[in-house]
Amino acid sequence: xxxxxxxxxxxxxxxxxxxxxxxxxxxxxxxxxxxxxxxxxxxxxxxxxxxxxxxxxxxxxxxxxxxxxxxxxxxxxxxxxxxxxxxxxxxxxxxxxxxxxxxxxxxxxxxxxxxxxxxxxxxxxxxxxxxxxxxxxxxxxxxxxxxxxxxxxxxxxxxxxxxxxxxxxxxxxxxxxxxxxxxxxxxxxxxxxxxxxxxxxxxxxxxxxxxxxxxxxxxxxxxxxxxxxxxxxxxxxxxxxxxxxxxxxxxxxxxxxxxxxxxxxxxxxxxxxxxxxxxxxxxxxxxxxxxxxxxxxxxxxxxx
Amino acid sequence: xxxxxxxxxxxxxxxxxxxxxxxxxxxxxxxxxxxxxxxxxxxxxxxxxxxxxxxxxxxxxxxxxxxxxxxxxxxxxxxxxxxxxxxxxxxxxxxxxxxxxxxxxxxxxxxxxxxxxxxxxxxxxxxxxxxxxxxxxxxxxxxxxxxxxxxxxxxxxxxxxxxxxxxxxxxxxxxxxxxxxxxxxxxxxxxxxxxxxxxxxxxxxxxxxxxxxxxxxxxxxxxxxx
Ligand SMILES: Nc1ncnc2c1ncn2[C@@H]1O[C@H](COP(=O)(O)OP(=O)(O)O)[C@@H](O)[C@H]1O
Ligand SMILES: [Mg+2]
Numbered sequence: 220x221x222x223x224x225x226x227x228x229x230x231x232x233x234x235x236x237x238x239x240x241x242x243x244x245x246x247x248x249x250x251x252x253x254x255x256x257x258x259x260x261x262x263x264x265x266x267x268x269x270x271x272x273x274x275x276x277x278x279x280x281x282x283x284x285x286x287x288x289x290x291x292x293x294x295x296x297x298x299x300x301x302x303x304x305x306x307x308x309x310x311x312x313x314x315x316x317x318x319x320x321x322x323x324x325x326x327x328x329x330x331x332x333x334x335x336x337x338x339x340x341x342x343x344x345x346x347x348x349x350x351x352x353x354x355x356x357x358x359x360x361x362x363x364x365x366x367x368x369x370x371x372x373x374x375x376x377x378x379x380x381x382x383x384x385x386x387x388x389x390x391x392x393x394x395x396x397x398x399x400x401x402x403x404x405x406x407x408x409x410x411x412x413x414x415x416x417x418x419x420x421x422x423x424x425x426x427x428x429x430x431x432x433x434x435x436x437x438x439x440x441x442x443x444x445x446x447x448x449x450x451x452x453x454x455x456x457x458x459x460x461x462x463x464x465x466x467x468x469x470x471x472x473x474x475x476x477x478x479x480x481x482x483x484x485x486x487x488x489x490x491x492x493x494x495x496x497x498x499x500x501x502x503x504x505x506x507x508x509x510x511x512x513x514x515x516x517x518x519x520x521x522x523x
Numbered sequence: 524x525x526x527x528x529x530x531x532x533x534x535x536x537x538x539x540x541x542x543x544x545x546x547x548x549x550x551x552x553x554x555x556x557x558x559x560x561x562x563x564x565x566x567x568x569x570x571x572x573x574x575x576x577x578x579x580x581x582x583x584x585x586x587x588x589x590x591x592x593x594x595x596x597x598x599x600x601x602x603x604x605x606x607x608x609x610x611x612x613x614x615x616x617x618x619x620x621x622x623x624x625x626x627x628x629x630x631x632x633x634x635x636x637x638x639x640x641x642x643x644x645x646x647x648x649x650x651x652x653x654x655x656x657x658x659x660x661x662x663x664x665x666x667x668x669x670x671x672x673x674x675x676x677x678x679x680x681x682x683x684x685x686x687x688x689x690x691x692x693x694x695x696x697x698x699x700x701x702x703x704x705x706x707x708x709x710x711x712x713x714x715x716x717x718x719x720x721x722x723x724x725x726x727x728x729x730x731x732x733x734x735x736x737x738x739x740x741x742x743x744x745x746x747x748x749x
Contacts, residue, residue: 428611433601
């Protein structure tokens with residue numbers, strides 16, 4: 220116990236005597252953690268954005284305008300019975316017209332030709348959502364069943380695959396950049412740790428030689444440097460929390476607004492639920508890698 | 524207490540530090556080791572606390588063969604041997620008390636023992652009233668006495684001193700030698716490496732003379748002859 224306290228005291232003295240180097244070390248560690256958190260946030264936003272868009276993928280099944288409603292309800296029931304179907308909603312001809320107008324609100328030609336027709340050209344419509352985008356071919360095929368095929372005028376597969384691909388592409392590129400940046404920062408941080416320990420050993424070489432001379436165990440000589448690595452990692456992690464959490468709180472509404480509803484991405488909520496584990500994991504990894512760098516520095520410069 | 528059997532030390536690539544040295548120091552003895560510069564005195568002294576390992580031969584301390592001592596056993600050895608060496612100075616930013624306490628702290632002694640032992644050893648070297656001073660505020664002789672106090676904290680059976688009076692004037696030199704004699708009278712085996720003719724001649728103790736890494740003379744009540 221006394222020994223442990225002494226080791227901590229020596230570690231703390233190392234940090235204070237080497238103040239500027241410790242500061243640089245903590246800064247580099249913090250940059251590493253910040254870029255890791257940007258990466259985490261980016262992943263989350265991309266994943267949830269893709270999920271959001273995937274959720275919008277649907278097949279519209281347009282029935283002939285003279286198909287009586289029970290037949291449409293039948294078809295809806297059949298589709299609901301399929302394992303691959305997540306949700307089926309029935310749209311009446313009036314609603315269908317509204318939807319169409321909305322979707323083509325900016326397309327003058329379409330709207331004008333709609334007016335020229337004079338009456339509602341739409342029949343009832345079923346909007347089918349699949350569990351997975353890959354299930355759509357199966358669903359479309361199922362509707363080719365003669366029982367329904369005659370009533371169905373058209374099937375329209377609103378393909379968001381392009382959008383999803385673009386999100387994927389962008390986020391993959393951003394992710395690669397983020398990983399690269401994190402790795403670079405981590406490497407710089409480790410070089411800085413290595414150098415800090417090296418300096419610490421040089422600054423304390425008289426103490427260390429005396430320690431060895433009077434019978435300090437090698438573990439006792441080394442422990443302060445390892446504790447120092449842990450303490451610096453801890454400080455960097457705490458600072459990262461202090462920067463990341465307010466930042467997330469600040470940008471969360473903006474991201475929410477970008478998609479249509481704060482609950483879609485909910486970065487803040489993610490950090491509220493997983494933040495502790497996330498930062499703890501970051502600290503553990505950072506401390507582990509720092510101790511490794513410390514170990515290398517000691518092996519090179521500390522002959523105990 | 525100390526036994527060397529045909530000990531040789533060759534520093535890489537081929538500098539001879541010691542050549543086939545055999546000697547036996549009995550418990551409680553006071554031995555001076557003299558010789559010209561570069562004859563292996565420091566090398567011999569370092570063998571005794573495993574700072575250097577012999578290239579050939581065997582070193583035994585208190586019945587413990589330390590020829591091939593494992594690294595993790597070295598601290599145990601050093602807690603039984605007091606060392607006064609010019610390379611191991613005082614820490615300028617610690618007080619006298621802290622410098623002495625440091626030796627106990629880092630070898631895991633409980634605080635209670637530190638509070639008890641440090642004043643004791645400072646008293647032995649007659650510096651118990653200067654515990655709060657910094658090394659810079661002491662004379663050379665006083666500083667060397669603090670170093671000796673520090674070497675005593677583990678109540679060593681052997682004290683190895685390499686040129687402890689090297690930078691000191693006559694009066695301070697005499698003080699240090701008297702101190703070593705006192706420590707020897709307490710029962711500690713003392714190995715003193717020195718250049719100082721007058722010190723050796725006044726001691727009237729055993730003198731081992733090295734030349735070219737070899738023992739050229741070993742006399743019970745010797746004189747300085749280099
Ligand atoms: N670490 C070392 N590496 C290489 N040569 C050394 C080393 N230490 C001492 N020597 C050489 O060994 C010989 C004995 O040195 P040393 O024991 O210091 O002599 P002394 O203390 O009698 O002056 C000298 O020639 C010295 O140059
Ligand atoms: Mg010498």
